[in-house]
Amino acid sequence: MVSDAEEALVQEQLEQLHDHHADQHDEDIVSIALPAAQDEEDIFGLAGTAVDGTQWTVGDCEHRFPLQSISKVVTYALALEDNGRETTLRHVGVEPSGDPFNAIAFDDEHQRPHNPMINAGALVAAYLVHGDTLDEKVGRILARLRAFTGVPDLVVDTDLLADQLASADRNLAISYLMRSLGMITGDIEDNLAVYLSMCSVRVTTCELSVLGATLANGGVNPLTGERALDAGHVRDVVSVMMTCGMYDAVGEWTTDVGIPAKSGVSGGIVAVMPGRLGLATFSPGLDAHGNSVRGQAVFRELSDRYGLHMFATPDQTRFGRLGRTGGPRLTRA
Structure with a gap:
């Protein structure tokens, strides 16, 4: 289970990430794909759901956007x-x-x-x-x-x-x-x-993070306990997210970020850390590949600063940990 101390630490880390990226990257935005979102460039949500059901939200997490x-x-x-x-x-x-x-x-x-x-x-x-x-x-x-x-x-x-x-x-x-x-x-x-x-189904950033957490939890929704997908098929889905989920920028994503993820041209990204949590971002400004600029920046920092790359060693992982070797790891007890 996620402890109270770790829950507070992760909230603080996500708030720092959101604050750091909220007012940056405007110069990197190439387009906003959906006409209805042209006035929503500043909307920015970041949410996480752990496999025990603990949730974190920062920013515009209740804004609905198309999948x-x-x-x-x-x-x-x-x-x-x-x-x-x-x-x-x-x-x-x-x-x-x-x-x-x-x-x-x-x-x-x-x-x-x-x-x-x-x-x-x-x-x-x-x-x-x-x-x-x-x-x-x-x-x-x-x-x-x-x-x-x-x-x-x-x-x-x-x-x-x-x-x-x-x-x-x-x-x-x-x-x-x-x-x-x-x-x-x-x-x-x-x-x-x-x-x-x-x-054309609209979701919130928080709801999208639950989708990621369900995959991270072997196909069982951590909030409802309902099985959404057989565990064997979860492996196939998450594997394809890793190799193909970020359009034609997937090689760069895999190298730089190293987290299975899927993006959409509305500006959402959902990511899966098996056995740990699902994370989601929403920001409608896109790069030339059709991926959210701010969303990618958040995940790059999660990988670089907090060691969430799938090939990071345990001593490099700082996200939600109370020190280098101590503290829980966002997994079930």
Whole structure:
């Protein structure tokens, strides 16, 4: 269990991180992807949830924003559960593509998208989710997202969905090309609506951190005790987040930060530290790769200053620890 002293220490560390980065990085912002967020550049939330349910929030953690590509994590999780690892792998790979997230490019050797964290792969993952109708598929993925976050009233923002469907030409092009190549079958527009419906669900930074904590806790939501995903599939999902979750900047992320994570063009990032906690940030200003500028800066400092890189040695880990070797490690007692 997280002690009172450690809970207070982590809160202090997160507040320092938030304060340090809140007024910086404006010059590094290339774009804000969503038109509705153009006036939200200064919104900045940082939240964490430990595997014992302890939570920390700093900044604008109750602001709701669309999941966008972060929803790919949940869609892929359900595709794995519905089809098994081997069948899913035949349809969508696990290799980083090196291309932008919306690239019209495939793994030509295996006739499949490179991975489920880019648009082509996410469209195939939506196709693989079981269900006879669009509504059934959306309902099943949404139910799984509710289990991951512990929020029973999450819904699709239908206005946002309509906007996204009206500007989906590139995703339609990817979909029709994949159907022509035999990667998917059936109604292309329904499948696209499944994918974009999940992109259009709004969450808070705190709720997103619970999704990360559920993965960190082996698939069991630490707040509700509900199992959201089998532990074996959790390993697959977190592994793909590590290798493919940060678009075409994943190599730099893995080297510099070394924490499994998934970003979305709305400005969210969710990260998973297995056995310890989930962390999430929201700030809508993006870099050229489509990743949140402030969010990345926070995670880089978590890695550099507090030793949360997956290859950091125990003596380098300072986050939530009361000294070099003493104190708990944000794990269950």
